[in-house]
Amino acid sequence: MELDETLGQVWTPDDIANEMVREAFVLSPNAKKILDPACGPATFSKAINQLNFKEIELICYDVDPRMYNFTSHVNQKLELRGETRNQDYLLDSSLESNFDLVIMNPPYIRHERIQREIKENYHQYLSTKLGASIDKKSNLFALFLLKGILDLAPNGILCAIVFDAVQNSAYGKKTLSILNKYAELISTKTVIAPFKNVLIDAQILLYRKREKQISSVIEHNVSKSNLFIPLEELLKSRRGTALPKRAPFLANIGDKYYSYSSPFFIKQSRLDGLVIKPDQRIYLNNSESERVADYQEWMKERLEKYNISENKKNVNPIKGGIAFNYYIRNAPRHLWNKDNIALSDNFYVSDPKNDFPAEVAWLLLNSDQYLNRFIASARNQGNGLLKLQLYEYKNVLLPNWNLLSPVEIAELSHLSKSLIQSGAQPKKVQEIATNVVKKLMDLQ
Numbered sequence: 001m002e003l004d005e006t007l008g009q010v011w012t013p014d015d016i017a018n019e020m021v022r023e024a025f026v027l028s029p030n031a032k033k034i035l036d037p038a039c040g041p042a043t044f045s046k047a048i049n050q051l052n053f054k055e056i057e058l059i060c061y062d063v064d065p066r067m068y069n070f071t072s073h074v075n076q077k078l079e080l081r082g083e084t085r086n087q088d089y090l091l092d093s094s095l096e097s098n099f100d101l102v103i104m105n106p107p108y109i110r111h112e113r114i115q116r117e118i119k120e121n122y123h124q125y126l127s128t129k130l131g132a133s134i135d136k137k138s139n140l141f142a143l144f145l146l147k148g149i150l151d152l153a154p155n156g157i158l159c160a161i162v163f164d165a166v167q168n169s170a171y172g173k174k175t176l177s178i179l180n181k182y183a184e185l186i187s188t189k190t191v192i193a194p195f196k197n198v199l200i201d202a203q204i205l206l207y208r209k210r211e212k213q214i215s216s217v218i219e220h221n222v223s224k225s226n227l228f229i230p231l232e233e234l235l236k237s238r239r240g241t242a243l244p245k246r247a248p249f250l251a252n253i254g255d256k257y258y259s260y261s262s263p264f265f266i267k268q269s270r271l272d273g274l275v276i277k278p279d280q281r282i283y284l285n286n287s288e289s290e291r292v293a294d295y296q297e298w299m300k301e302r303l304e305k306y307n308i309s310e311n312k313k314n315v316n317p318i319k320g321g322i323a324f325n326y327y328i329r330n331a332p333r334h335l336w337n338k339d340n341i342a343l344s345d346n347f348y349v350s351d352p353k354n355d356f357p358a359e360v361a362w363l364l365l366n367s368d369q370y371l372n373r374f375i376a377s378a379r380n381q382g383n384g385l386l387k388l389q390l391y392e393y394k395n396v397l398l399p400n401w402n403l404l405s406p407v408e409i410a411e412l413s414h415l416s417k418s419l420i421q422s423g424a425q426p427k428k429v430q431e432i433a434t435n436v437v438k439k440l441m442d443l444q
């Protein structure tokens with residue numbers, strides 16, 4: 001179908017649409033009422049259908065009669081319940097607080113190209129409802145984001161792919177600050193030039209609507225001190241200890257130089273709650289063994305058997321307080337490295353920045369509010385397996401723990417230490433952490 005540029009038509013590639021829908025349903029697994037306010041050629045209908053969710057109701061809008069016909073037809077064929085409407089979404093005022101999930105690729109239309117009277121109507125409705133003045137220079141997609149949040153039920157999820165003007169323009173920044181009042185930003189991800197023949201990068205935004213709008217006082221603080229910041233501003237993270245090959249480095253009790261081996265942690269099987277216990281021993285470089293010529297010779301021979309050159313024998317042990325397995329099967333979790341042993345490269349290994357207590361970081365990272373953000377940024381590997389690359393891990397936007405008061409931090413330190421000491425079960429830690437974040441950071 002020919003694209004009508006005056007209607008801001010660009011289509012989301014199927015793989016990105018699938019990913020967006022999957023991430024949205026991870027955050028809202030029981031979503032029933034779903035809205036696609038700018039449906040185009042049924043792109044998100046097809047993606048939603050792939051997930052095989054029953055009992056959903058999908059409401060679609062498009063002003064282009066061709067898209068309306070096409071999507072009505074596809075939705076019927078896919079047996080998706082709901083309705084497709086050939087209407088201007090922004091002028092339908094009957095939808096407020098109605099949906100569990102709003103998924104969109106809104107039309108990108110510059111403000112000069114929107115008919116004046118219609119634009120006045122859009123602005124009047126939105127500014128009244130949101131109690132905020134909306135930049136008159138806003139691109140149409142910004143108005144879609146604002147109305148999308150308005151039409152969500154409390155705790156509903158908005159998943160939108162938008163041009164990255166949202167972060168680089170004055171009207172975009174103002175839009176994000178109004179959104180922040182009504183919804184909590186869960187993640188943002190940059191996608192490089194996703195649209196065919198359009199050389200513009202996009203952002204995938206995931207928001208959860210707040211139960212109550214936050215007051216302007218908090219909003220002011222938030223913009224000044226950043227309620228959410230990328231993980232890399234909170235933690236120093238790196239991949240764990242890399243071995244050229246595992247076998248020659250692993251120590252067995254009968255080995256001649258077993259006493260030179262050090263504790264190591266490879267897999268998640270040996271845990272005390274969320275606390276790491278060594279599951280292997282390994283030959284690492286240390287000042288003691290370096291001085292023993294016989295040991296060095298013995299190690300050289302072991303490596304030769306595996307065709308590993310001698311200069312690779314100096315394995316640099318990576319240690320740190322917090323470990324994260326970047327393959328996520330059931331639930332992601334952050335492990336506590338109690339004895340500060342070397343960790344394998346199955347993990348990202350982290351320590352907090354700015355002298356923030358590591359045990360408190362560990363506790364907060366195990367709350368739903370933090371963990372959901374990791375899940376939302378991870379990629380699907382098939383069969384229920386997710387993976388987070390190191391750069392993705394570092395870019396996850398997290399609630400900023402530097403905003404906690406010294407008293408709160410001291411109390412949390414006490415709590416975390418007792419959970420660590422008692423080897424509390426992951427579920428318990430997660431529950432306690434989630435309540436703490438809810439109470440202290442006012443986040444659901």
Ligand SMILES: C[S@@+](CC[C@H](N)C(=O)[O-])C[C@H]1O[C@@H](n2cnc3c(N)ncnc32)[C@H](O)[C@@H]1O
Nearest residue numbers: 010011012038039040043062063088089105107
């Ligand atoms: C960027 S396209 C996205 C289409 C599809 N959701 C996708 O991602 O592939 C936006 C769609 O919104 C439609 N549109 C433009 N203005 C609209 C309005 N005021 N109300 C509803 N739909 C509109 C356009 O016709 C277009 O099909």
